[in-house]
Amino acid sequence: MVAAAHWVLKSAGKEDYAFITTLGGVAVVLVWVIYQLGNLFDQVKSVFKLF
Template identity: 45%
Template sequence: MDINLVFRIAAIGIIVSVLNQVLIRSGREEQATMTTLAGLIVVLFMIIQQISHLFDTVKSLFGL
């Protein structure tokens, strides 16, 4: 795992939390929820790619 991945996830979390607070303060709770869900989906896709890479490495290691 690359340290850049951790920084990207942290940056997405910070951006989403700031947007969430701004939208909640302006009375747009539904859009704040959608922003949070979108950030979660982006991070999950990033993690799924890394897990896929891990499984490929394990398969090649054991010759499967």
């Protein structure tokens, strides 16, 4: 979705907005990955009865 928005904005001559859209998409993905890693660590702790 971000790639499509980037392509549309870039082809419309809005390179600045395309770049900001890409940065926003990367930020959302990083937040999601960090959240999922937290869930993974919680699962590992519960499986191995750590802490």
